[in-house]
Amino acid sequence: IKTIGVLTSGGDAPGMNAAIRAVVRTALNKGLKVKGIQKGYNGLLNDEIIDMDKRSVADIIQRGGTVLYTARCMEFMTEEGQKRGAEVCRKHGIDGIVVIGGDGSFRGAQKLAAQGINTIGLPGTIDLDIACTDYTIGFDTAVNTAMEAIDKIRDTSTSHERCSIIEVMGRNAGYIALWCGIANGAEDILLPERYDNDEQALINHIIEGRKKGKKHHLIINAEGIGHSTGMARRIEAATGIETRATILGYMQRGGSPTCKDRMYASIMGAYAVDLLAEGKSNRLVAYRDGKFVDYDIDEALAMTKDINDYEFNISALLSK
Numbered sequence: 160i161k162t163i164g165v166l167t168s169g170g171d172a173p174g175m176n177a178a179i180r181a182v183v184r185t186a187l188n189k190g191l192k193v194k195g196i197q198k199g200y201n202g203l204l205n206d207e208i209i210d211m212d213k214r215s216v217a218d219i220i221q222r223g224g225t226v227l228y229t230a231r232c233m234e235f236m237t238e239e240g241q242k243r244g245a246e247v248c249r250k251h252g253i254d255g256i257v258v259i260g261g262d263g264s265f266r267g268a269q270k271l272a273a274q275g276i277n278t279i280g281l282p283g284t285i286d287l288d289i290a291c292t293d294y295t296i297g298f299d300t301a302v303n304t305a306m307e308a309i310d311k312i313r314d315t316s317t318s319h320e321r322c323s324i325i326e327v328m329g330r331n332a333g334y335i336a337l338w339c340g341i342a343n344g345a346e347d348i349l350l351p352e353r354y355d356n357d358e359q360a361l362i363n364h365i366i367e368g369r370k371k372g373k374k375h376h377l378i379i380n381a382e383g384i385g386h387s388t389g390m391a392r393r394i395e396a397a398t399g400i401e402t403r404a405t406i407l408g409y410m411q412r413g414g415s416p417t418c419k420d421r422m423y424a425s426i427m428g429a430y431a432v433d434l435l436a437e438g439k440s441n442r443l444v445a446y447r448d449g450k451f452v453d454y455d456i457d458e459a460l461a462m463t464k465d466i467n468d469y470e471f472n473i474s475a476l477l478s479k
């Protein structure tokens with residue numbers, strides 16, 4: 160390996176910059192050349208490739224978003240697109256790539272590896288929905304951002320003795336909702352992995368709480384369930400308790416990364432370059448059972464994971 164490329168793909172996540180910085184500086188320290196591929200696989204296909212040196216990643220470890228920009232790319236899902244991507248790599252002398260993103264981005268990395276370009280994936284998503292790893296870059300910052308916002312909503316909810324539905328991101332996964340639900344002491348947590356659509360049970364729970372003297376009722380609703388505004392309207396009609404919905408949205412994806420995200424992203428970035436330097440390809444860096452490890456991408460993509468039942472069950476107990 161002489162020259163490596165680095166790209167960010169899919170939704171941005173705080174800590175991606177720390178990972179880029181670690182990739183660039185680890186590679187340069189090993190005497191490799193580094194190219195930044197802008198706007199994910201789109202930028203690869205459009206030849207938006209820049210040379211990177213130690214200074215080009217100065218002053219970014221503390222910044223949210225990604226200095227390489229990011230995109231979701233449909234064309235790269237086709238064999239034609241993948242072949243062209245590999246050709247562009249060869250034209251620039253890129254023989255290894257670090258891809259920072261989610262499952263969709265790893266499928267792209269898997270295909271590039273099959274085209275002869277060595278690839279290593281780093282899990283970068285606020286959703287924590289990558290099966291082989293207990294940690295993804297950006298999740299810690301996103302849950303902390305959401306938790307602080309929900310604390311604020313709780314203040315006004317209590318003052319007005321209202322019920323509040325707060326919708327958090329996560330696509331089809333409920334990890335952000337579960338963590339905020341426990342950390343914010345929510346009365347109810349609605350997760351796509353567990354929700355049985357029993358709105359009447361939710362309504363009964365709110366009425367019960369009010370009878371017990373609760374001043375507010377916080378419901379954390381995962382994006383994968385959605386419909387928070389309609390739900391609020393129906394709950395208010397059924398309970399007579401003022402109910403408001405807040406959709407937190409993209410504020411959860413931005414902002415300065417937490418210490419944990421900077422630290423883990425830095426380690427993962429360095430680890431990815433070590434793997435490339437050892438001649439490895441089609442691997443995914445993960446954090447599992449307290450250790451940084453790596454998996455074959457095919458194996459990693461075939462894994463599944465689910466919400467921890469113990470965590471879900473105690474969330475209900477603790478807010479009683």
Ligand code: F6P
Nearest residue numbers: 170284285286328329330382412
């Ligand atoms: O994967 C991160 C995420 O923010 C999800 O939580 C959400 O479903 C999705 O991206 C939104 O995607 P977009 O940026 O394309 O609107």
